[in-house]
Amino acid sequence: MTVELIPLTGIPEIGEGDDVAAAVLAAAGAAGVAWQDGDVLVVTHKVVSKAEGRVVPVTDDAGYRRLAEEEAVAVVRRRGDLVIAQTRHGFICANAGVDRSNAVPGTAVLLPLDPDRSAHRIRMRILQDTGVDVPVIISDTFGRPWRRGLTDVAIGISGMAAVLDLKGTTDATGRELHVTEIAVADEIAAAADLVMGKAAAIPAAVVRGVAWPAGSGRATDLVRPAAEDLFR
């Protein structure tokens, strides 16, 4: 089945106290997007953080570094200005998720305190308004070891499982699959970034037609437990 990635354009600049779900619903309405069972909504964390007041003043590089240290619970690697750190949520990323791009000059945007809860709130509001239960993914842009370039990943989830577990299923030859866990929520976040873009300031997209795994996932399901992780 064909999957569609539908950008939600026309969402205005979001500030503290603004209603992200209402802005998403209005943009979907204006674009003629009728919510369907099976849709997934992806929202970049930047607008969620701004709505939740997770914006702090920062004037210089030193202040920016200090912020990243404050947001970190553990530093995994450090080289020059780059700090790879674990956030309180468990995510490992550059500068503990503190970001100055798409922020008002003189400010930086922090990660939401509880992105799963932010996703849940948006999902409940869409359900209430439209009667359709749409899983919601909050995304952020992370780097990776070994590979150049960044990709979007899921840092908040509500209404679906984060990971598709293929354990016990077989491939086309009848052999049990060795690859047992697919990070579907991350693949959906990456796919949505193809229509959102960094410069275009499109903060949300509807992903239509994915056979996403059912369940009550949390974004921390995508964090590899430290004991299994060979790289921290």
Add this chain to the structure above:
Amino acid sequence: MTVELIPLTGIPEIGEGDDVAAAVLAAAGAAGVAWQDGDVLVVTHKVVSKAEGRVVPVTDDAGYRRLAEEEAVAVVRRRGDLVIAQTRHGFICANAGVDRSNAVPGTAVLLPLDPDRSAHRIRMRILQDTGVDVPVIISDTFGRPWRRGLTDVAIGISGMAAVLDLKGTTDATGRELHVTEIAVADEIAAAADLVMGKAAAIPAAVVRGVAWPAGSGRATDLVRPAAEDLFR
């Protein structure tokens, strides 16, 4: 603009010497997919490797481990049966890309010797047959440090840049973007996996409507140079 992810179903089991491009063209024809400018074709490496004869016998776990060591040019980490290794191409992945899933029992599939070249051949054939120049991405399924679950990435590219470089561009607030390189080819591979799936044995998909970066990229553009890499 809405992006479509279109699975190419009905591609038969591929063996050594089979013509992957012809199989893709036939499947697209049967599905009524008329190639358009802007389309990207994603093909899982498994069928490319099989067509190129990159299949070897393996009878037991010890033989499988030996194969992975032979395919590796450097071992990055090892724990129990798991070997994270660098391939001759430069990719860092589990078992140097040697894979037994979706392989004939008693065999394992290796990575193509030159996946960019494999992508180029398929692209040229589609151009010849249809008159449309469609970038081609060869994908594989890789794990990541820190995050659970696997995602598809690009291991071969022809006809587009691998990475979108935003250096010098500004965000919606006029601030220069700190996130300067987006791994678009990896995001396209991950998106395509949403319609291909591991168990369904759909080895190819058309990604329609992405504003992919122009250029003559190679998959090794996605490999972080060792000197910049804090995790090997």
